[in-house]
Amino acid sequence: MTGALDTIHTDGLKRGVIPLQRCGACGTVQICRRHFCQKCASSALDWVDAAGSGQVWAVTVVNRAPDDSFRALVPYTIVLVELDEGQRLMGHGAAGLAIGDRVVATPFDHADRCLLKFIPESRAETP
Numbered sequence: 235m236t237g238a239l240d241t242i243h244t245d246g247l248k249r250g251v252i253p254l255q256r257c258g259a260c261g262t263v264q265i266c267r268r269h270f271c272q273k274c275a276s277s278a279l280d281w282v283d284a285a286g287s288g289q290v291w292a293v294t295v296v297n298r299a300p301d302d303s304f305r306a307l308v309p310y311t312i313v314l315v316e317l318d319e320g321q322r323l324m325g326h327g328a329a330g331l332a333i334g335d336r337v338v339a340t341p342f343d344h345a346d347r348c349l350l351k352f353i354p355e356s357r358a359e360t361p
């Protein structure tokens with residue numbers, strides 16, 4: 235049902251950016267891919283790229299894989315990050331991250347999927 239939206243999102247991740255939807259009617263920016271604005275229900279949505287930087291809001295370590303494809307990764311860190319654009323999303327995180335740390339997103343391939351991993355801003359390469 236959301237195949238085209240998922241493709242735009244995944245293609246963005248592969249380019250190293252996090253695509254966000256911006257409403258042309260009210261300006262709301264949403265991270266969940268939808269066909270309508272979550273605030274005003276307008277379908278006038280376009281895409282903008284998030285910078286990929288933000289701050290860690292929560293951290294947990296996964297010791298039990300949700301399925302076989304993640305078994306080789308355990309233990310791994312999952313973080314909730316508030317992007318500088320204001321949206322929050324979850325992703326993998328570098329080991330040792332703590333609440334309040336500044337991070338940047340980087341894509342990684344896993345089991346035929348493109349996922350996000352947040353690493354400390356201090357370890358990110360500068361262009």
Ligand SMILES: [Zn+2]
Pocket residue numbers: 257258259260261262271272273274275276
């Ligand atoms: Zn709107």
